[in-house]
Structure formats: C-alpha cells, structure tokens
Amino acid sequence: xxxxxxxxxxxxxxxxxxxxxxxxxxxxxxxxxxxxxxxxxxxxxxxxxxxxxxxxxxxxxxxxxxxxxxxxxxxxxxxxxxxxxxxxxxxxxxxxxxxxxxxxxxxxxxxxxxxxxxxxxxxxxxxxxxxxxxxxxxxx
Amino acid sequence: xxxxxxxxxxxxxxxxxxxxxxxxxxxxxxxxxxxxxxxxxxxxxxxxxxxxxxxxxxxxxxxxxxxxxxxxxxxxxxxxxxxxxxxxxxxxxxxxxxxxxxxxxxxxxxxxxxxxxxxxxxxxxxxxxxxxxxxxxxxx
DNA sequence: CTTTGTGCAAATTCTTTGCACCAAA
DNA sequence: TTTGGTGCAAAGAATTTGCACAAAG
Numbered sequence: 001x002x003x004x005x006x007x008x009x010x011x012x013x014x015x016x017x018x019x020x021x022x023x024x025x026x027x028x029x030x031x032x033x034x035x036x037x038x039x040x041x042x043x044x045x046x047x048x049x050x051x052x053x054x055x056x057x058x059x060x061x062x063x064x065x066x067x068x069x070x071x072x073x074x075x076x077x078x079x080x081x082x083x084x085x086x087x088x089x090x091x092x093x094x095x096x097x098x099x100x101x102x103x104x105x106x107x108x109x110x111x112x113x114x115x116x117x118x119x120x121x122x123x124x125x126x127x128x129x130x131x132x133x134x135x136x137x138x139x140x
Numbered sequence: 141x142x143x144x145x146x147x148x149x150x151x152x153x154x155x156x157x158x159x160x161x162x163x164x165x166x167x168x169x170x171x172x173x174x175x176x177x178x179x180x181x182x183x184x185x186x187x188x189x190x191x192x193x194x195x196x197x198x199x200x201x202x203x204x205x206x207x208x209x210x211x212x213x214x215x216x217x218x219x220x221x222x223x224x225x226x227x228x229x230x231x232x233x234x235x236x237x238x239x240x241x242x243x244x245x246x247x248x249x250x251x252x253x254x255x256x257x258x259x260x261x262x263x264x265x266x267x268x269x270x271x272x273x274x275x276x277x278x279x280x
Numbered sequence: 281c282t283t284t285g286t287g288c289a290a291a292t293t294c295t296t297t298g299c300a301c302c303a304a305a
Numbered sequence: 306t307t308t309g310g311t312g313c314a315a316a317g318a319a320t321t322t323g324c325a326c327a328a329a330g
Contacts, residue, residue, distance in 0.1 A: 007238070017329090019285065038320080053287040058320065060285095066206075074214040079319070092259055103256055116243055116268065119232055120276060123269040125215075130261040157304090159310065178295080193312040198295065218320095219294070 004078055014067040024049055025060045029070065029084035035091070035100040037079040075100055075127045088124075094132035101132065154207040155266055165200045169210065169224040175231070175240040177219040190277045215240060226254055228264075234272035241272065 004077070007026050011018040019020060024045050029036070042057045061082055062071045073081035075093045081100060083091075088111075090103040105126060112124045149159040164185050167204060169176070176184070182197045193203050201222055204210045213221035215233045221240060223231075230243040245266060252264045 017284080019328090022287075051287080055288075055321085056286055062321095072217060074217065077212060077214065077220060080217060092256065092261070094259070095262070101257075101259070107250065110247065110250075111266070113268075113283095115270075116232065117241075118273045118276075119234070119241070119268075119270055121232070121268045121270040122235070124266075125268070126264070126266045128253075128256065128259075129262045129263040130220075130255075130259055133258045136258075138261060157309080159303095161311075191312080195296085195313075196311055199311080202296090 002071075010069065014064075014069050016069070017069060019095060021049070021052055021056050022060050024052070026069070026084070027065070029082060033085075033102070035073050035075075035081040035083050037081055039079070049073070058107060073100065073121070073127075074125070075129075090126040090128065092128045092130065092132070094135055095129050096131060096135040101130060103128065150209065154204075154209050156203060156207060156209070161196050162191055162200050163190070164192070165197060166204075166209070166224070169222060173225075175213055175221040175223050175262075177216075177221055178217070181222070201277070213240065214265070215265075217270075230266040230268065232268045232270065232272070234275055235269050236271060238276040239272060243268065256267075 007023055007030065008018045011022060011026065016022065025041060028044055032044070034040070036059075038054065038057050038061055038136070042052065042054045044059055045052055061070070065072050065082070068086065071083045071086050073083050073091060075081065075091050076098065077079065084092070085102070088105060088108045090105050092101045092103050093099070096124075111120055115121055147163055147170070148158045151162060151166065156162065165181055168181055168184055172184070174180070178194065178197050178201055181201070182192065182194045185192055185197075201210070205212050205222070208226065209224070211223045211226050213223050213231060215221065215231050216238065225242070228245060228248050230245050232241045232243050233239070234241075251266065253261055255261055
C-alpha cells in the first residue's frame with residue numbers, strides 16, 4: 001500500500017502514531033462505505049497483511065472511537081459497527097440482508113441539539129430499520 | 141402479585157399465552173421506566189420469583205420483541221435494552237452513569253417516514269449520548 | 281534503553297441452544 | 306395426550322485482557 005499523507009495527518013491530528021496496521025485499518029474504513037464490523041475489517045485486511053491480528057483491529061477501532069476518528073454504530077443487535085464518516089447523517093439497516101446504508105437528514109439543526117432537559121448532548125444517532133431495495137425486489 | 145387483566149389482555153392481543161413468568165416480566169417492564177437489560181429484569185424479579193431463569197427472561201423478551209409488545213433499544217454498546225413504551229419517542233443515555241432516559245421528539249412526522257430512497261422503513265430510532273443532570277452536578 | 285504497539289492465547293460477557301421435565305388444554 | 310413453557314447446563318459469539326515479544330524513537 002502506498003503511503004497516504006492525508007491519512008497520516010488525520011491520525012497525527014488525533015494524537016495517534018501512524019503504524020502500518022493503523023494506516024491499513026483507516027485506509028480500509030475510508031475506502032469501504034459498508035460500516036463494517038471489527039471482524040469484517042480483519043477479514044478484509046488479513047489476506048494482504050497476514051500478521052494482522054483481530055486484537056489489533058479491536059484495539060485500533062477502540063482507539064479511533066475514543067479519539068473521535070470514527071463513530072460507533074449501534075444499529076445491529078449482534079455487532080458494533082464503525083463509521084469513518086463522522087458528519088451528520090442517518091443510517092438504515094435492512095433487516096433481511098443486514099446491510100447498512102447512509103441516509104441524508106433533512107433538517108439537521110432541529111435534530112442535533114446541544115442539550116435537552118438540562119442534559120448535555122455529545123452524540124446524536126438516527127437510524128431506521130426495514131427492507132432495502134434489493135431485498136424488496138428479490139421477494140417479488 | 142395480583143392478576144392484572146390489562147396485562148393479560150395485552151399478551152392475548154399479541155397472541156401470547158400469559159404465564160406467570162411472562163406476566164411478571166411484563167409487569168416489571170410496565171412499572172420501571174429504566175429500559176432494563178435482560179439481566180436487570182432477571183435480577184429484579186428473581187428474589188420474588190426464585191424459580192425464574194435467565195433463559196426464560198431472554199426467551200420472553202425475544203418473544204415480546206417479535207410480537208411487537210416492546211422494542212429493542214440499541215443505545216448501549218454492551219447490552220441490548222428493552223422498552224415497553226412503543227410510542228414515538230427518543231432516548232438519551234448518559235455516558236457516565238449509563239442510565240437511559242426518554243425524550244420527547246418535536247416534529248415526529250418529519251422523522252417517522254414510511255420509506256426513504258425506495259427502502260421500506262419499519263422502525264425509527266433516535267437517541268442521544270452525553271451527560272445527564274445528576275452526573276453534571278456531581279462533577280462540580 | 282525506554283516506551284509503545286502488536287499478537288497470541290485465555291478469559292469474560294452476553295446471548296442462544298439442546299434437552300428434559302412440567303403444566304395446561 | 307399433546308402442545309407448549311420453563312429452566313438447567315452447555316455452547317456460541319463478540320469483545321477484552323494479560324503477557325511476551327517486537328518495533329520505533
């Protein structure tokens with residue numbers, strides 16, 4: 001993999017030393033838009049990076065979440081998923097194929113409040129569940 | 141525990157036979173507004189119902205979710221939580237004390253759509269994370 | 281050298297499953 | 306007597322932890 005300086009800078013900006021493994025994981029998250037689980041990240045990178053361990057994937061994803069590089073997605077009952085896109089958007093998970101898709105939010109400012117009832121808000125999450133186009137089509 | 145006919149009716153309406161355990165679990169969920177985990181339900185009922193098993197709690201909560209008696213809450217990274225209030229409202233989880241609170245949603249109709257981008261929506265979830273009043277106060 | 285990252289194996293936690301027993305229709 | 310509910314023990318899956326080695330400054 002070529003060295004991507006923008007990714008290195010991204011990590012340094014968050015106070016994270018850019019190791020080979022960390023760069024690979026960040027690279028994968030940046031390229032895929034599938035909101036992968038830790039296991040999916042591991043399985044995707046393992047062939048090209050045989051020494052990579054699942055532990056390192058977990059360590060790295062946890063570190064990224066703590067430093068605000070990415071967001072935890074709690075949309076799947078089974079696994080935590082990860083989203084490198086920290087911008088204001090919603091998610092949709094198909095209850096058949098389990099895929100997660102991004103969705104635009106219309107009136108963001110009404111949703112992304114700073115506080116409610118005296119509680120200080122640091123994160124806002126909106127997600128939908130249902131049937132995606134592909135699964136609806138296959139049922140016909 | 142006294143027999144609560146409204147709870148019996150609730151279960152029958154959803155095609156569920158009202159057993160002692162099921163009534164107790166439904167009763168607990170109706171009374172507590174804490175969005176408990178399966179383990180919390182078990183621990184709360186076990187003293188009064190010593191024969192109750194965690195398996196039955198899981199079985200029952202799963203059944204309730206499938207039949208629409210309650211909603212799964214994915215707001216805590218560790219456990220699934222359960223909400224007997226299936227009405228349109230949002231949630232807030234304090235990242236310090238982990239408590240989950242209900243929040244009113246202002247313009248519901250804008251949020252609770254039937255479909256987006258050709259995907260059929262069956263569930264809508266909005267939740268916030270941050271610091272609750274009590275935890276903010278304690279820090280001072 | 282000293283610090284920090286990595287990776288294996290084991291442990292932990294949450295949840296589900298298999299199966300035998302029990303209760304109700 | 307058949308069906309379905311319960312509960313124990315075991316299994317399974319996701320994630321974390323302890324520790325030794327390796328890498329980087």
